[in-house]
Amino acid sequence: KDKSAASKDSTPEGASKRREDGAETPKQQLLDIIGNMKVEVSYRKKLQQLKASESKKQALNKLEGADSEGSMFQAAAEDTQRGKPLNPELVKAASAVASSFPRNKKQTESELLAQLRRHEETTDKQKKGGTVNIRQVISEMTVKRQTPAQRSARISGRISLQLDEDGQRIRPERSSAQSVDSRRSLKVGKRLNIFTKASAEPEHALKTVSSPTIWDLEFAKEVAAVTAQPPRNGFEEMIQWTKEGILWEFPIDNEVGMEDGAEFHEHIFLEKHLEGFPKEGPIRHFMELVICGLSKNPYLTVKQKVEHIEWFQKYFDEKKELLQEI
Amino acid sequence: MAAAALCWALRAARQVLPSPCPRQVRSYYVDWRMLRDVKRRKMAYEHADERLRINAIRKNSILPRELQEVADKEIAALPRDSCPVRIRNRCVLTSRPRGVKRRWRLSRIVLRHFADHAQMPGVQRAMW
Numbered sequence: 464k465d466k467s468a469a470s471k472d473s474t475p476e477g478a479s480k481r482r483e484d485g486a487e488t489p490k491q492q493l494l495d496i497i498g499n500m501k502v503e504v505s506y507r508k509k510l511q512q513l514k515a516s517e518s519k520k521q522a523l524n525k526l527e528g529a530d531s532e533g534s535m536f537q538a539a540a541e542d543t544q545r546g547k548p549l550n551p552e553l554v555k556a557a558s559a560v561a562s563s564f565p566r567n568k569k570q571t572e573s574e575l576l577a578q579l580r581r582h583e584e585t586t587d588k589q590k591k592g593g594t595v596n597i598r599q600v601i602s603e604m605t606v607k608r609q610t611p612a613q614r615s616a617r618i619s620g621r622i623s624l625q626l627d628e629d630g631q632r633i634r635p636e637r638s639s640a641q642s643v644d645s646r647r648s649l650k651v652g653k654r655l656n657i658f659t660k661a662s663a664e665p666e667h668a669l670k671t672v673s674s675p676t677i678w679d680l681e682f683a684k685e686v687a688a689v690t691a692q693p694p695r696n697g698f699e700e701m702i703q704w705t706k707e708g709i710l711w712e713f714p715i716d717n718e719v720g721m722e723d724g725a726e727f728h729e730h731i732f733l734e735k736h737l738e739g740f741p742k743e744g745p746i747r748h749f750m751e752l753v754i755c756g757l758s759k760n761p762y763l764t765v766k767q768k769v770e771h772i773e774w775f776q777k778y779f780d781e782k783k784e785l786l787q788e789i
Numbered sequence: 790m791a792a793a794a795l796c797w798a799l800r801a802a803r804q805v806l807p808s809p810c811p812r813q814v815r816s817y818y819v820d821w822r823m824l825r826d827v828k829r830r831k832m833a834y835e836h837a838d839e840r841l842r843i844n845a846i847r848k849n850s851i852l853p854r855e856l857q858e859v860a861d862k863e864i865a866a867l868p869r870d871s872c873p874v875r876i877r878n879r880c881v882l883t884s885r886p887r888g889v890k891r892r893w894r895l896s897r898i899v900l901r902h903f904a905d906h907a908q909m910p911g912v913q914r915a916m917w
Contacts, residue, residue: 774842778842782859
């Protein structure tokens with residue numbers, strides 16, 4: 464298994480060349496192939512291999528329990544999956560691998576090709592940023608059965624202050640159980656997308672309702688008052704505060720409430736708004752100073768800055784007769 | 790589905806949910822002086838931009854003096870309550886004009902009262 468893992472960066476081209484050594488047995492051939500695979504230097508192949516490696520891992524996990532010749536099958540599967548775009552090579556490799564098996568050659572070949580197709584699909588989906596099926600996520604989650612010892616340990620843990628600045632476990636008994644849990648939860652499973660920005664729920668179904676009547680509002684308030692239980696723990700309290708707006712949403716977005724979609728150049732290069740002013744004279748000088756100050760101001764939006772300049776324009780237009788006298 | 794509809798209805802009406810902890814609701818200002826102060830603050834907020842711009846014209850060494858004199862007259866013509874200088878930072882609870890700590894917007898007596906009853910988080914009697 465280690466050999467096959469180590470020989471990940473390699474091409475099937477070596478395999479196709481070596482396959483012509485018909486003198487050895489098929490098994491020996493394959494071992495030779497694996498042993499003699501070259502390190503591929505080109506970047507494109509590496510990218511493909513990286514993409515294929517994810518699918519490979521899934522394949523490995525699926526294949527692990529399936530066959531008696533476990534290691535051989537894994538190596539063969541890696542071999543066949545590595546050259547994803549090179550399909551005729553793959554077919555040849557699949558046939559070679561299938562011929563090495565003592566039983567059901569055609570079946571294994573068809574299985575391998577079917578797996579290849581599946582992995583192509585999954586890597587394409589992952590490339591596009593695949594969808595998260597809640598059903599799949601939930602189906603992967605299992606209900607944990609606790610022993611009474613674990614349960615008592617958990618309850619006593621809840622009573623005592625769990626917060627530890629070092630982040631280390633106080634009791635060694637808990638650590639074994641929780642390390643097992645953390646191992647399962649950290650390395651298994653798909654992304655749950657908890658920390659992405661909360662997207663607004665589609666309320667198209669509700670928009671058909673016109674304005675809600677007073678009775679509806681009263682009923683809604685009553686229901687909310689009945690169902691709103693006081694928070695059971697600190698997490699629920701924090702959730703309630705976030706809903707009320709007392710607590711910010713994490714990860715902290717510095718631009719909450721500031722929806723200025725303007726780029727930096729619109730803030731800084733304000734000279735194009737100076738077209739209504741005379742080209743020379745004290746007014747132009749004054750306005751250039753104004754613009755210099757505005758460009759350094761990070762607190763105003765572009766709209767406010769433009770309004771500022773327009774106010775001055777209007778003011779000087781009104782005072783035009785006065786200015787001509789001077 | 791029904792819960793979502795109810796939530797939407799609540800949000801649309803912007804009604805405050807009856808929360809478990811009762812909050813004091815004040816429907817009157819403490820006294821007339823406080824009310825006048827509130828009005829002055831509102832007016833100052835409305836006219837703040839204008840005042841800023843007219844002052845920018847006035848406090849200038851580039852523009853001609855006649856323009857600045859005209860601006861002087863204009864700013865004097867604005868309502869008297871629109872200038873921020875007339876705002877007094879009164880105590881929020883008792884409307885006391887003096888002895889008000891800015892951080893809490895409370896007069897010293899009220900602040901002391903709450904701090905002694907442990908209702909000001911993080912405020913402690915000094916002892917050193």
